[in-house]
Amino acid sequence: MKRTRWVKFVLLFILIAPIAIFLLGKVIMLLWNNILTPVLHVSEITFWQGLGILALAKILFGNFGGRGRSGYYYNKQRMMWNSMTPEQKEKFKEELKNRSRRWGYKSWETGDETKQPESQV
Numbered sequence: 302m303k304r305t306r307w308v309k310f311v312l313l314f315i316l317i318a319p320i321a322i323f324l325l326g327k328v329i330m331l332l333w334n335n336i337l338t339p340v341l342h343v344s345e346i347t348f349w350q351g352l353g354i355l356a357l358a359k360i361l362f363g364n365f366g367g368r369g370r371s372g373y374y375y376n377k378q379r380m381m382w383n384s385m386t387p388e389q390k391e392k393f394k395e396e397l398k399n400r401s402r403r404w405g406y407k408s409w410e411t412g413d414e415t416k417q418p419e420s421q422v
Contacts, residue, residue, distance in 0.1 A: 322352070322355075325355055326348055326349075326351045326352040326355055327348060327351065328351075329351040329352075329354050329355055330346055330347065330348050330350070330351030333345070333346050333351065333354070334346065
């Protein structure tokens, strides 16, 4: 039962992925040519250049609207925080304050600036 479900998913992906890539590349090309060309006076792009911009956006900005690994990290930190006792939470907050003081940031409680220790050479 699971195997047929997996095969259906793979076949559906094989059919939908090229269509989605084509449509996204075409949308980027049309948006670029119809918005940026008249406004910023840049040259028009081809479909393949639109796909290149799509790939570049994927590399630079990650998932297209998905949470990705950052969502995983956030959920993991939230679970850790929720499982801490009040004493552990206070210790954690104090450690974060000590770390920021070492880098010379202003304390958010007192407002005074702490000095960064001199490096020993």
